[in-house]
Amino acid sequence: MNFKLILNIAIHLLRARLKQSIVAAVGVTFGIAMFIALVSFMNGLNDLLDGLMLNRTPHVRLYNEIKPSENQPISLSEKYKNDIHFISSVKPKDRGKAIYNSKAIVHFLKQDQRIIDVASKITTPVFFNSGTIEISGVISGIDVTAEEKLFKISDYVIEGNVIDLEQNNSIIIGKGLADKMLLVKGDIIKITTAKGNLASLKIVGISQIGISEIDDTSSYTSLETAQKLLGEATNYITDIQIKLFDISTSPSVAKEFQEKFDLDAIDYQTANSQFETGSSVRSIISYAVGIVLLIVAGFGIYNILNMMIFEKMDSIAILKATGFSGSDVKWIFISLSMIIGLTGGVFGLLFGFAFTVIIDNIPFNTASLPTISTYPINYDPLFYIIGISFAIITTGIAGFFPAMKASKIDPVEIIRGK
Amino acid sequence: MSNIVLETKKLTKYFYDPIQFQVLKAIDMSINHGEFVSIVGKSGCGKSTLLYLLSTMDTDYEGQLYIHDELITGKPDKELAQIRNEKIGFVFQFHYLLAEYSVLKNVMLPGMKLGKLSEKEIEHNAMEHLRTLDMEDQALKMPNQLSGGQKQRVAIARALINNPLIIMGDEPTGNLDKKNSDLVFDIFNKLTEENKQTLLIVTHDTDFAQRTQRTITMEDGKII
Helix, strand or coil, rough: CCHHHHHHHHHHHHCCCHHHHHHHHHHHHHHCCHHHHHHHHHHHHHHHHHHHHHHHCEEEEECCCEEEECCCCHHHHHCCCCCCCCCCCCCCEEECCCCCCCCCCHHHHCCCCCCCEEEEEEEEEEEEEECCEEEEEEEEEEEHHHHHHHHHHHHHEEEEEEEEHHCCEEEEEHHHHHHCCCCCCCCEEEEEEECCEEEEEEEEEEEECCHHHHHEEEEEHHHHHHHHHHCCCCCEEEEEEEECCHHHHHHHHHHHHHHHCCCCCCEEHHHHHHHHHHHHHHHHHHHHHHHHHHHHHHHHHHHHHHHHHCCCCCHHHHHCCCCCCHHHHHHHHCCCCCCHHHHHHHHHHHHHHHHHHHHHHCCCCEECCCCCCCCCCCCCHHHHHHHHHHHHHHHHHHHHHHHHHHHHHHHHHHHHHC | CEEEEEEEEEEEEEEEECCCCCCCCCCEEEEEEECCEEEEEEECCCHHHHHHCCCCCCCCEEEEEECCCCEEECCCCCHHHHHHHHHHEEECCCCCCCCCHHHHHHHHHHHHHHHCCHHHHHHHHHHHHHHCCCCCHCCCCCCHHHHHHHHHHHHHHHCCCCCEEEEECCCCCCCHHHHHHHHHHHHHHHHHHHHEEEEECCCCCHHHHHHCEEEEEHHHCCEE
């Protein structure tokens, strides 16, 4: 089959009906452009929200949970081993929140090839004193360099510098807390721990995550300051936060460490399952809308091709009479449709890219997202590949049925019919 | 190889719509190489129907059709298209040029479909044919800029482009005035005399038919 000739004929037919062809192509362009803009924007938003969660959440967190002992004394007894035990009024046992042998565990984890890095942490409830009132809050003692490396904590510090936490007796407090207590950077804040210890810390910064519940209660200090505050030794930590190279392995890694270190372990997916659901639902919606747009464009092409075939009956008859077979005619119309689809699709990608760039530059300032200044966009080339393939597939199918019809036209009927 | 270009054996055709009706009744005929044959008959006698069967475009018939002693009956669509392209040239009553192409491209198209020569050679041949038909200076015009007689001459040039075994015409002068139909006849005549071109023309113009070498008269689906 002579594809060059077939393509040439298709282009000539197209030129004869240029306006209609352009309208059809614009339909595809619109569909693809909207698809690209929508999917890029939705995924940008998803990434933003996931990032919001993932940047703050360790992939695996090791800690001690307050819970009842799994092995009650009776179950250890040989005598009643084969009996069923009924124990009432079981109370949780406080093993202390401290992770035993924490230094050895951290050292061991740092050797693990799957792990990016490990950050130790102490979380403890405190009271912030302001005049006569006390505000309850949480203080997190962090390993500043590791925390910065893993969670980009400086992104959320809107005033001051995270590194200043390395100074003795310094603290960064949440924006809500600072507003409530009328404190600014440089002021001294008084803190009472749960055990009654009193301390004065210097505010070196203000943080804002964007979730008021957290900003109203949270504060950061260094590990050493937190240990001093609680009157504990330098090996006292309550959480080990782990980031992995392959995030999808976190459930299995969590399980492995739970057994190995006899600690409680939670992976980020379990801790934030609602985020995953939201992301996938948003993706499905954006793909569905994009695909519907393309199907509508496909119907437009189908209509225009049908009309074109009706108009070009004579041409089809003469092509057949002069030696073009039914399948040649079919390919003429399929390639005609593909040309419309491809041109429309390529322009759609260009316009889609332009739209996303425009969206990417629209100012988007919100108090809840301090690190964001414009609407988020994901420029994944995969969307463009999906877009163009879908344009080709839809127009191919839209062209196929009219093309089949054209290939079955009986030239005798048309030539006689005059 | 025998001298017979086209031969039919018991060619029979029915129309089913609105009622079953036998258009062609066991037609046996043959056309020799270099003959200029016309088929005449009253309208409705089946002469055009016969031509479309011979042209391989209509395949719904009984009996056998041979072109150059090769059985054509029952071949698939693709091969029939190939045969039409290579061995048969058409001239219709209503010229049927492609409105999207220039005169020259219209003439070249069957040659490009055949693909045996380069585009340059086909263009050269097309210009030659147009020159012998006195249409050389119209080559780059679009078909809608031509008169009826001119269009018919372009159609003849197109029919000639692949040097076909036979040229078939369905009332090629039916739509033309006396002067133009004489012109077309002269062209056909010249083709048989100078190039030994085989021609089979369906016409109801008795004047035209009388001047051909052989006239086949049909009546009620039979040759008489």
